[in-house]
Amino acid sequence: MTTAPPGVLDLETLSFERGAHLLVQQALRGLRPGDELGVTGGDPALVVHLETWCRQNGHGVRPALDTDFGIRAWVVRGRADLDRWAGAQRAGGPHPGGIVSDPAPDWGLAARGALIEQGGPTPPFDITHRDLVWAEIAPSLYAHAASAQWNPDTEVDWKADFTLAPEVEQAVVQVMTYLIENEQAALVIPARLLGRIHPHFREVLQLLAVQAADEARHMEVFTRRALLRGGEMGTSSASGRESLATLLTEAEFSLASFLLSVLGEGSFLNLLEFLDKHAPDPVTRQVTRLARRDEARHVAFGVAHLQHQSQIDPALRGRLRSAVERRYDALVDTSGLNQDVFDSLVIMAAGQWTPEAIARGYDKVMKLQSEMDDGRQRRLVHLGFPADEAADLSSLHTRNFM
Structure with a gap:
């Protein structure tokens, strides 16, 4: 191969169909508008393809003369590609x-x-300000979430040997059915928000995407546990579904995050801890323990985001209170927690079919509800609510837990 003289590019046998434009483009980068680049090469269609490419990219082409010593065409550096990025x-x-x-x-x-580059489409993202979605913990929380993903097939011992009384198994199935219902709502909400947030805030998008994946995995393991012994799913109350439906109506990111993650999933942390402690079999214990680990991240992001926003928006706490009150008013005439779910929790906590055990199980469920209330109040105080107002707001939270 011979070296081309300065100002001349030898493409040898390379054609434009196989990437010759890359070498032409590279050679032009060092030239000023109006400078010329001689191009030579062995491809018979070189000049035709070179002229087409130059027209498309804002460069001129002039024919080579017989005295140009093998040069097949001259490219005149244009301004169009410079103006494109001006x-x-x-x-x-x-x-x-x-x-x-x-x-x-x-x-x-x-x-x-x-x-x-200037121009281009404007996608319909309506959450476009950093403070509407951001939390300083988001990047590190996403990194933790990505590294903490778990495989249901390997992390849960689905073949564990255990036998439960039919009534206890039925109680477990009912609770699993209830958990699935709530996890489906917890999946839909971040999934809907994902399509509204400007991708510039990609750490939040990534975190919400993993959160949706967490909920999908929870739905899977709770379903597998419910059907593990071949039974049918439990009941779904109208009031329970109505409670969850109110979560879907909040359009503002912060309010949706507050109702779902801070209040709802925060209460669910207590419920999952309760199920871990009183699980009558190892599979139920494993799936609730793994789910609780994920849910703790969701709550952490919700609290951190709202704490960030409350520092820059003094009116935020008023809007949070209004959101709780609106939801309470919408659900005031509903019956609250599915009675089948409440009874199933009592049975799981009782462990035996005796009056004394049932009374003990009932007391434990009442204690669970008290612990949920305490947790909600602590998180509300953390967000800047006075203690008495936090207690008031917590008492208005849905009786359906989520």
């Missing part, structure tokens, strides 16, 4: 420190930190 801007920086508080809508799906 108004371009960086979409912040790729790391969390480079997040822009209010990213432009037409950045769309561009990677954070990319050089953004």
Whole structure:
């Protein structure tokens, strides 16, 4: 191979059909508008393809002369590709420190930190300000969530040897049915929010995506436990579904996060701990313990986000209170927790079919509800509510737990 003289690009036998434009493009990068680049090569269609490519990319082409010593055409460096990026801007920086508080809508799906060409579509993201979704803990929480994913097939001993009385197995199935119902709501809410958040806040998107994956996995393991002994699913009350449906109506990210993660899933942490402690078999214990570990992350993000926003928005606590009151008013005439679920929790906590054991199980369920209330109050105080107001708001929380 001979070396081409300065200002001349020898493509040898490489054609435009196989990437010759990359070498032409690279050679033009070092030239100013109006400078010329001689192009030669052995492809018979070189000049035709070169002219087409130059027209598409804003460069000129002039024919070579017989005295040009084998040069087949001259490319005149144009300005079009320079003008294309004249108004371009960086979409912040790729790391969390480079997040822009209010990213432009037409950045769309561009990677954070990319050089953004002007124009292009404006996707329908309506949550576009950092403070509406952000929490400083989001990047580290996502990293933890990604590393803590677990496989139901290997983490749960589905073949564990145990035998339960039919009434106890039925109680477990009923509780699993109830958990599935709630986890389905907990999956739908972050999934719906994902399509509304500007991708510039990708750590939040990633965290919500893992949260949705967590809930999908919980639905799987609770279903598998419910059907493990060949029985049918339990009951689903209208009031329970109505309670969950109210969670789907909150359009504001912070309010939805507050009702679902801080109040609802926060109460569920107590429930899952209760089920872990009183599980009558190892499989029930394993699935509830694994689920609780995931749910703790969901609650942590919800609390951290609301704490972040409350520091910059003094009116936030008023909106949170209004959200609780609206939900309470919507559910005031419902019956609350499915009686079948309440009775099943009593049976699981009792462990025996004696009056004394049932009384003991009932007391444990009442203690569970008290612990749920205490947990909600602590989280509300953490968000800046006075203790008496936190107690008042906690008492208005749905009797359906979630």
